[in-house]
Amino acid sequence: MPEPAPGSRPTLEAVAARAGVSRATVSRVVNGGAGVRQALVEKVREAVEELGYVPNHAARTLVTRRNGAVAVIIAEPEFRVFSDPFFEQQVRGISRELTAHDSQLVLLWVEGPGDYDRIGRYLGGGHVDGALAFSVHDNDELPSIIRRAQVPAVFGGRPGWPGATAGPAVPYVDCDNRGGAREAVRHLLSLGRERVAHIAGPRDQTSAMDRMDGYQDVLLAAGPGLIAQGDFTEESGARAMAELLEQRPDLDAVFAANDLMASGALRVLRERGLRVPEDVALVGFDDMTSIAEATDPPLTTVRQDIEGMGRLMVRLLMRVLNADEAEPGAGSAPGSVITPTELVRRASA
Amino acid sequence: MPEPAPGSRPTLEAVAARAGVSRATVSRVVNGGAGVRQALVEKVREAVEELGYVPNHAARTLVTRRNGAVAVIIAEPEFRVFSDPFFEQQVRGISRELTAHDSQLVLLWVEGPGDYDRIGRYLGGGHVDGALAFSVHDNDELPSIIRRAQVPAVFGGRPGWPGATAGPAVPYVDCDNRGGAREAVRHLLSLGRERVAHIAGPRDQTSAMDRMDGYQDVLLAAGPGLIAQGDFTEESGARAMAELLEQRPDLDAVFAANDLMASGALRVLRERGLRVPEDVALVGFDDMTSIAEATDPPLTTVRQDIEGMGRLMVRLLMRVLNADEAEPGAGSAPGSVITPTELVRRASA
DNA sequence: ATGAAAGCGCTAACAG
DNA sequence: CTGTTAGCGCTTTCAT
Numbered sequence: 001m002p003e004p005a006p007g008s009r010p011t012l013e014a015v016a017a018r019a020g021v022s023r024a025t026v027s028r029v030v031n032g033g034a035g036v037r038q039a040l041v042e043k044v045r046e047a048v049e050e051l052g053y054v055p056n057h058a059a060r061t062l063v064t065r066r067n068g069a070v071a072v073i074i075a076e077p078e079f080r081v082f083s084d085p086f087f088e089q090q091v092r093g094i095s096r097e098l099t100a101h102d103s104q105l106v107l108l109w110v111e112g113p114g115d116y117d118r119i120g121r122y123l124g125g126g127h128v129d130g131a132l133a134f135s136v137h138d139n140d141e142l143p144s145i146i147r148r149a150q151v152p153a154v155f156g157g158r159p160g161w162p163g164a165t166a167g168p169a170v171p172y173v174d175c176d177n178r179g180g181a182r183e184a185v186r187h188l189l190s191l192g193r194e195r196v197a198h199i200a201g202p203r204d205q206t207s208a209m210d211r212m213d214g215y216q217d218v219l220l221a222a223g224p225g226l227i228a229q230g231d232f233t234e235e236s237g238a239r240a241m242a243e244l245l246e247q248r249p250d251l252d253a254v255f256a257a258n259d260l261m262a263s264g265a266l267r268v269l270r271e272r273g274l275r276v277p278e279d280v281a282l283v284g285f286d287d288m289t290s291i292a293e294a295t296d297p298p299l300t301t302v303r304q305d306i307e308g309m310g311r312l313m314v315r316l317l318m319r320v321l322n323a324d325e326a327e328p329g330a331g332s333a334p335g336s337v338i339t340p341t342e343l344v345r346r347a348s349a
Numbered sequence: 350m351p352e353p354a355p356g357s358r359p360t361l362e363a364v365a366a367r368a369g370v371s372r373a374t375v376s377r378v379v380n381g382g383a384g385v386r387q388a389l390v391e392k393v394r395e396a397v398e399e400l401g402y403v404p405n406h407a408a409r410t411l412v413t414r415r416n417g418a419v420a421v422i423i424a425e426p427e428f429r430v431f432s433d434p435f436f437e438q439q440v441r442g443i444s445r446e447l448t449a450h451d452s453q454l455v456l457l458w459v460e461g462p463g464d465y466d467r468i469g470r471y472l473g474g475g476h477v478d479g480a481l482a483f484s485v486h487d488n489d490e491l492p493s494i495i496r497r498a499q500v501p502a503v504f505g506g507r508p509g510w511p512g513a514t515a516g517p518a519v520p521y522v523d524c525d526n527r528g529g530a531r532e533a534v535r536h537l538l539s540l541g542r543e544r545v546a547h548i549a550g551p552r553d554q555t556s557a558m559d560r561m562d563g564y565q566d567v568l569l570a571a572g573p574g575l576i577a578q579g580d581f582t583e584e585s586g587a588r589a590m591a592e593l594l595e596q597r598p599d600l601d602a603v604f605a606a607n608d609l610m611a612s613g614a615l616r617v618l619r620e621r622g623l624r625v626p627e628d629v630a631l632v633g634f635d636d637m638t639s640i641a642e643a644t645d646p647p648l649t650t651v652r653q654d655i656e657g658m659g660r661l662m663v664r665l666l667m668r669v670l671n672a673d674e675a676e677p678g679a680g681s682a683p684g685s686v687i688t689p690t691e692l693v694r695r696a697s698a
Numbered sequence: 699a700t701g702a703a704a705g706c707g708c709t710a711a712c713a714g
Numbered sequence: 715c716t717g718t719t720a721g722c723g724c725t726t727t728c729a730t
Contacts, residue, residue, distance in 0.1 A: 012723065023723090024703095024725080027725060030724095031725085040700085055474065058723080058724090059407075059411050059706090059722070060723080061406075061724095062705095062707065062722090062724070064725070069455070105457075106418070106456070107455070108453075108454075115448075125404070125406060126405065127453070360706095360707055362708095372708080372717090374717075376710090380709085384716090385715070
């Protein structure tokens with residue numbers, strides 16, 4: 001345990017002196033040691049160890065123009081967000097992958113429109129190599145801020161704002177919402193269900209819309225009154241279920257756009273004395289285990305690999321960064337990633 | 350909207366040329382503009398605007414040795430952590446206050462012993478001006494890592510590890526756990542209750558122990574069988590309540606060390622047909638509104654200003670940083686902060 | 699394979 | 715008040 005001199009850290013210079021080599025050589029060794037004689041490498045390593053040398057990040061950034069930091073932007077239009085287990089998992093994946101890439105996670109917490117200015121300046125200031133953001137709502141200002149700041153970015157979730165499809169493609173990572181929804185509905189049909197209803201999520205979130213599209217892909221002409229609108233909350237799921245039951249008392253299956261709404265629906269179903277899955281089969285989406293495994297009966301649902309998506313966001317960003325380095329400004333079309341989903345069968349369908 | 354030249358940002362030099370002054374003058378203006386003629390200030394401001402100049406952080410850090418970033422270390426020995434509402438609030442407070450101090454939040458997520466090494470190196474590498482950590486358990490390695498890295502740090506929650514009291518005092522921010530507990534118990538007594546039980550939190554968390562101490566301060570000789578051990582979970586609260594009821598069926602009040610355990614206790618109380626507060630009065634701790642307001646009856650509890658504590662952690666750290674700057678290495682004894690608590694009366698007591 | 703030297707962009711004495 | 719100058723610690727040609 002080298003006791004560093006209090007006050008000032010040893011520099012490259014000091015290490016060089018100690019090892020009897022030049023600064024350049026020390027630098028090479030510290031950065032991998034390619035093209036340096038083994039004997040010297042060892043001598044330098046020793047000196048580094050003895051002095052407890054740690055490279056000065058600022059100095060390195062100044063010349064390499066890389067700062068080994070990535071911003072994670074958390075916009076908070078709603079109440080929860082952080083305490084959302086979905087979020088926690090995604091950030092965890094990001095954190096892990098960033099660590100693997102020797103990068104730091106700089107958290108940018110946006111609390112209101114007033115913050116956008118600050119965030120824009122920060123992003124534009126070149127403090128981070130790139131940014132990771134989440135496209136929650138369609139009409140979010142964030143994308144344009146990021147574009148203006150000219151910082152490479154990757155989104156979590158397919159962006160849905162107006163010009164998203166036009167112009168330079170915005171790289172994003174999302175799960176196969178539409179395909180997963182199709183699988184859920186097909187599963188319900190395979191169970192012999194004939195009147196499958198859908199509880200949809202908010203209209204301004206692409207994930208919700210994609211899931212509804214998937215539902216409609218399979219049920220080309222979904223009967224009237226079989227789709228109800230929710231907003232991803234438990235309460236809205238309950239309301240939507242009540243509505244559906246009123247319009248179509250004959251329904252025999254429900255596909256809810258997320259587990260939380262499914263649990264709300266389940267509650268109403270039971271209150272009405274309907275048995276799940278005997279009378280009505282129910283499938284959710286997300287496989288938020290804290291919900292899906294806690295309900296009675298446990299929910300059959302569509303799983304997405306949330307942590308994996310977080311990791312992929314980082315990998316994608318790193319690819320953009322490296323492409324940018326090779327050919328700056330080249331529209332290196334990084335493409336997006338859609339991760340597969342998986343139907344998890346439990347007892348509700 | 351100045352369209353920055355693609356590829357490279359304008360430097361101080363460029364601004365100086367444009368404004369027809371020296372780099373030094375531009376630097377002065379950019380950093381507040383003290384001692385520069387108004388005419389020049391404006392000329393420089395204009396040039397900055399036109400060129401879309403943004404200071405290079407790395408260059409600035411290199412000379413000032415300040416990087417405007419603070420690490421928030423999240424150790425995760427348990428499952429939840431991030432999704433803990435307590436945590437969310439504290440981090441929110443930290444984030445806000447950091448923003449007010451023009452500092453960035455660098456998130457360091459520690460997932461296991463293997464990560465300590467990396468964290469230690471990072472902290473020691475001078476990438477951040479200081480660190481904020483949370484003292485969850487007594488036997489955590491984190492404090493020693495931080496000390497070795499010689500980075501100024503402030504803890505959230507009174508540290509309880511062995512040498513915490515010896516050596517240089519570790520600044521921390523905590524609420525008045527002991528005083529709050531006293532108030533809770535006194536309230537129960539003022540209601541005429543005579544056999545007040547306590548459901549304690551984990552023995553290796555100072556907050557839990559302090560609350561128990563507060564309980565004992567008031568009930569100098571708490572009768573036998575009036576204290577049961579929990580671990581801050583709902584389930585443990587229920588178990589503890591059952592235990593207490595068995596040992597002291599005559600108890601007429603309970604002070605639980607947190608709201609989660611109180612809600613567990615409440616559940617058991619109701620299962621046994623005991624009325625709250627008529628038969629047994631109940632007080633919790635934390636005022637986690639998502640719990641305290643959701644129970645039936647709503648919980649009387651001890652509120653702590655969690656977000657405020659987060660903000661205070663930052664302020665305290667900034668004070669340490671500034672003291673350090675004035676007199677490096679001086680044991681400037683920053684002291685800790687204990688924030689007051691407040692009894693929130695609802696229906697349970 | 700190694701070293702010498704030239705900056706990266708900025709701040710902070712120090713002169714004027 | 716303003717400009718000149720000297721680095722901060724590191725990487726990176728370019729010689730050798």
